[in-house]
Amino acid sequence: MRRLFAGVGALLLATVAAVFAFGPSAHAAAGFTVSGGKLYDANGNEFIMRGVNHAHTWYPQQTSSFANVKALGANTVRVVLSSGDRWTRNSAADVTNVIQLCKTNRLICVLEVHDTTGYGEQSGAITLDRAVDYWLSIASALNGQEAYVIVNIGNEPYGNQNYTSWTTDTANAIRRLRTGGIQHTIMVDAPNWGQDWAFTMRDTAPTVFNADPARNTVFSVHMYGVFDTAAEISDYLGRFRSRGLPIVVGEFGHNHSDGNPDEETILSYTQANGIGWLGWSWSGNSGGVEYLDMATNFNPNQLTSWGQRLFNGTNGIRQTAREATVFGSTPPPTSPPPTTTPSPTTAPPTTTPPPAGGGCTATYAITGQWQGGFQGDVRVTAGSAAISGWTVRWTFANGQTVSQSWGTNLTSSGATVTARNVDYNGRLGAGASTSFGFIGSWTGTNPVPAVTCTAS
Known part of the structure; x- marks a missing residue:
């Protein structure tokens, strides 16, 4: 997401899920792996993302955000980067620093190129092939970080036009990354501004998964106005689960200009079924979606109602996040809640x-x-x-x-x-x-x- 999503309506299609057999996941160099539809860290322990998106490429000075979201309990941060085609390019040195900030704060880094957003509909958006060029150009920052970094090829890599090319383009992008030596777990976003209302990703995910010689790909859907009922959410995510394919909710919010997502079902269903999620977004939204900020002006002591809900509410980050075991022990968050929400009163239930x-x-x-x-x-x-x-x-x-x-x-x-x-x-x-x-x-x-x- 950048400013606004194109308005789309929910489209329900009746499909019959086919059964596919998937080969074993490859064990990349001490990195994350995928097996049986689940994500495992480098120690072989299941890892479920519970975190937020952070717009680093537009706010590179906000480096304290990593420590702040960790203090609130997150175990993952999805970091917005730019290939330089639409915004200022994030160099290999800058990406190295971002990864170090994640590791210092015991956060798993999901790195994404945002310049692909809405390709085919958004002026200036780039192809997935162009995004792969960027990843290969900064490979020096990525190599050796497989235990801490997941590579999200491109954000929302199609709008609502020509999106049927998503399957072929995504499969080819994965092959190019593997040929270029990228051994990380790869994350791929859905078309239709990430919301997959035409079910292109849902229905062709097995083809894309099998295109990865490492069998180490995770699928990411973005849930905004298209996902405004419990039935739509559970049906979409459930189809991935039933086929043994790994799925995460890479972005979602509590409201949106294209409709009102059912965030309560997103949170309860993912918790009940071991599915990861990353809320949008920490701070810095504009263009009419400022209500998606979790913190006002990047200040962790000024959480918005959305931030309070996502960090401190039922099935939220504080309640459900578990730190990746690659960082050693898994202590509970030690920082007190922000001053706007004083420490919980101890009261026997x-x-x-x-x-x-x-x-x-x-x-x-x-x-x-x-x-x-x-x-x-x-x-x-x-x-x-x-x-x-x-x-x-x-x-x-x-x-x-x-x-x-x-x-x-x-x-x-x-x-x-x-x-x-x-x-x-x-x-x-x-x-x-x-x-x-x-x-x-x-x-x-x-x-x-x-x-x-x-x-x-």
């Missing part, structure tokens, strides 16, 4: 007694509290039998109110709160869990209420 048979339990926890406000998280767990829906209730004792919620249909009647499942998280297998969150207000004291859970 309350849990309903476990049911003897089926049914469900619910656990209520305060995950962050500040003067006059707090964030709550409720985890629902099925009993010894599967359930098709759930309802959680509690009664506030001291005048607390809920102003915002996600992952639930929540209503209040006086002090009593009723939270019901939404369409994508009601069905739980025996012992399975889901969670939802909310923002509330309080005065005086904020005790944790008793909660009940009823299954249907």
Whole structure:
């Protein structure tokens, strides 16, 4: 993404997924590998991206951003670079410095060339072949960094015109990179401004994957207005999972000029299914999409509501990110939350007694509290039998109110709160869990209420 995406409507096509057999992943020089639709780090441990995009090429002076997003819990940063065709070229020396910033802050680097954005529709956009020229020209910065760097060939490498060439062009770009000695895991973006509404990437992904002699390619879809329902999100990502193909959500937001993406489903579905994601974007957006900034003016102490949601909310970065084991041990984030969201108050969660048979339990926890406000998280767990829906209730004792919620249909009647499942998280297998969150207000004291859970 740069300024705006072209407006596109969701197009649903009925397709029958074919079954493909994929060869084993190659073990590049101590680098990331792909196997069975999952990404593994150089130690052979599964790695799930939980991070953000950072517009380095437009804001090269904002080098503190790497430390700031790490302090907020991220394990990956996708870095915007330029080949020099549309913006100032990032030299091999600059890319070396970016990689070092990632490594110093124990972040995995996904490096992408942005000049390909909207090729065929956007004036000045370059081909994937031209992007490969750039990667090969800075190979000196990449070689030996396979354990820390993933090469994202080109950002959104087709608009909504002539995008049927995506399959051939992407396969050829991968072959050229391999022939040129690039051994890293390769990431490829979808056409249609990254949103693949025509399903070109979805339907031809096996062909592209098999074009990589290393079988070490990851697919990336960008989820904005096209992905505004739970069904669209789960169907798209689920088709990759069912074929054993690695997929990540390389960009997504909470709103967009082309429609309102369903970020709650993106976060809950990816968490439930071990799929990586990278939110757009840390800071510096313009052209009418400033609301996609996670931090105001790159200041980690001034997170926007989008930043608060992505870093501190249910299924967000703090809750789900795990550091790549190539950095050694995996300690939890040590930096306190920004001053706008003081450190969480320690409060023991309350849990309903476990049911003897089926049914469900619910656990209520305060995950962050500040003067006059707090964030709550409720985890629902099925009993010894599967359930098709759930309802959680509690009664506030001291005048607390809920102003915002996600992952639930929540209503209040006086002090009593009723939270019901939404369409994508009601069905739980025996012992399975889901969670939802909310923002509330309080005065005086904020005790944790008793909660009940009823299954249907």
